[in-house]
Amino acid sequence: MVTGRHLIEPKDFSIEELEGLFALAGRMEEQPREWRDAAKGKLLASLFFEPSTRTRLSFEAAMLRLGGSVIGFAEPGSSSAVKGESLADTIRTVSAYVDVIAMRNPKEGAALLASRFSTVPVVNGGDGGHHHPTQTLTDLLTIRSLKGRTEGLTVGFCGDLKFGRTVHSLVQGLARYPRNRFVFVSPPELRIPDFVTKEIIDKGGIEYLETEDFEKALPELDILYMTRVQKERFFNEEDYLRLKDSFILDGAKLRRAKADLAVLHPLPRVNEIAVEVDSDPRAAYFAQVRYGMFARMALFASILGVA
Amino acid sequence: MLNIAKIRNGLVIDHIRAGLGIRIFNWLGLDKAKAPVAFIVNAPSKEMGTKDMLKIDETIAIDYALLGFIDHNITVNVIENEVITEKIHMTLPERVENVLVCKNPRCITQVEKSAPQVFVLSDRAKGVYRCEYCDEARGEIDLR
Numbered sequence: 001m002v003t004g005r006h007l008i009e010p011k012d013f014s015i016e017e018l019e020g021l022f023a024l025a026g027r028m029e030e031q032p033r034e035w036r037d038a039a040k041g042k043l044l045a046s047l048f049f050e051p052s053t054r055t056r057l058s059f060e061a062a063m064l065r066l067g068g069s070v071i072g073f074a075e076p077g078s079s080s081a082v083k084g085e086s087l088a089d090t091i092r093t094v095s096a097y098v099d100v101i102a103m104r105n106p107k108e109g110a111a112l113l114a115s116r117f118s119t120v121p122v123v124n125g126g127d128g129g130h131h132h133p134t135q136t137l138t139d140l141l142t143i144r145s146l147k148g149r150t151e152g153l154t155v156g157f158c159g160d161l162k163f164g165r166t167v168h169s170l171v172q173g174l175a176r177y178p179r180n181r182f183v184f185v186s187p188p189e190l191r192i193p194d195f196v197t198k199e200i201i202d203k204g205g206i207e208y209l210e211t212e213d214f215e216k217a218l219p220e221l222d223i224l225y226m227t228r229v230q231k232e233r234f235f236n237e238e239d240y241l242r243l244k245d246s247f248i249l250d251g252a253k254l255r256r257a258k259a260d261l262a263v264l265h266p267l268p269r270v271n272e273i274a275v276e277v278d279s280d281p282r283a284a285y286f287a288q289v290r291y292g293m294f295a296r297m298a299l300f301a302s303i304l305g306v307a
Numbered sequence: 308m309l310n311i312a313k314i315r316n317g318l319v320i321d322h323i324r325a326g327l328g329i330r331i332f333n334w335l336g337l338d339k340a341k342a343p344v345a346f347i348v349n350a351p352s353k354e355m356g357t358k359d360m361l362k363i364d365e366t367i368a369i370d371y372a373l374l375g376f377i378d379h380n381i382t383v384n385v386i387e388n389e390v391i392t393e394k395i396h397m398t399l400p401e402r403v404e405n406v407l408v409c410k411n412p413r414c415i416t417q418v419e420k421s422a423p424q425v426f427v428l429s430d431r432a433k434g435v436y437r438c439e440y441c442d443e444a445r446g447e448i449d450l451r
Binding site for chain 2: 086087088105106107109112128
């Protein structure tokens with residue numbers, strides 16, 4: 001039972017609890033109208049101390065589609081944080097008004113701190129580069145919905161694997177299921193950090209491969225998780241220009257991939273997936289956005305005890 | 308080797324890593340102690356090479372979790388009528404509050420000053436603690 005619980009990091013929920021959420025999200029996707037009054041009379045506080053269009057709208061759409069209501073702010077400028085109020089006091093106040101809080105804050109650990117002072121469940125919508133558990137829920141639900149399973153998969157991660165927290169969280173999430181293997185494709189500057197390979201993958205006895213050769217890695221993948229290679233991550237422009245095209249997915253590269261590959265991306269996309277790929281049936285990144293809303297609907301309904 | 312008289316009723320804090328004794332002396336506030344206190348540095352030790360020791364001729368209250376955090380190799384001998392009645396071995400505590408300070412500039416504790424600084428043991432063998440909020444690792448001794 002996740003009723004009344006906080007979600008601060010992906011591992012707060014057991015595999016069984018996640019499976020329950022995914023099954024519920026599946027029912028919501030099939031019959032969305034049946035859920036339109038499920039959270040009637042319930043109020044979400046959407047507290048975004050850092051702008052984020054996609055995540056905020058996904059949270060708010062999820063609550064509204066359950067028949068609930070939303071209050072909140074989209075940037076810290078419109079909150080009392082600018083007056084110097086502590087996060088603890090803001091949360092104490094807001095939790096007196098609402099039934100659940102979804103919060104994004106640029107400081108790492110902000111969601112955990114908020115949960116300590118809140119009288120209602122807190123859902124972490126991203127705390128700096130630290131955790132973003134509803135993105136992981138979204139990614140796992142997308143994989144489960146498209147592949148019918150979250151185990152026994154060869155999952156490729158491509159691009160910035162060093163700073164990409166969505167990658168670290170999803171690796172952690174998938175490592176909890178049996179027989180998954182990972183292929184990490186990145187330039188050496190942006191390779192997957194040791195704390196992921198040593199703490200998560202090696203401890204789980206999981207098979208993985210690190211490579212710079214995207215084309216060679218592609219044919220064996222069941223899932224390809226693309227991320228953005230950002231120019232500011234490189235020491236010099238030369239390296240960036242030399243490497244950036246090696247990690248772009250286009251139609252030519254995709255011809256080497258399996259027919260049932262699913263391409264995911266946490267978005268926003270810049271140029272790492274060529275627009276021509278969008279029309280390929282293997283492009284799943286916009287479907288992923290939709291699954292994100294159902295994942296958050298299932299989460300709110302479960303936390304609020306209205307599922 | 309120096310000879311220090313036996314204490315009658317009190318504590319011997321033994322096997323302190325050489326160089327760390329002064330910090331424990333200060334942390335325990337022994338500069339203000341009324342009872343006799345012997346502070347020995349660089350005593351020869353078979354296991355450690357050299358060690359520091361504190362002999363306090365009085366039974367004082369010590370937070371053993373915190374002492375274990377400062378140096379988990381320490382043993383405390385409780386002396387009653389010049390006889391060791393108890394040997395207390397330190398271990399690394401599972402969590403310490405307001406002992407370490409998180410140095411991660413991105414951590415919420417940098418702006419939320421009223422929040423307790425909580426560190427949780429993540430690797431007992433290596434003595435690594437992580438900030439409960441941001442997961443930043445701290446290994447070295449850094450008393451608040």
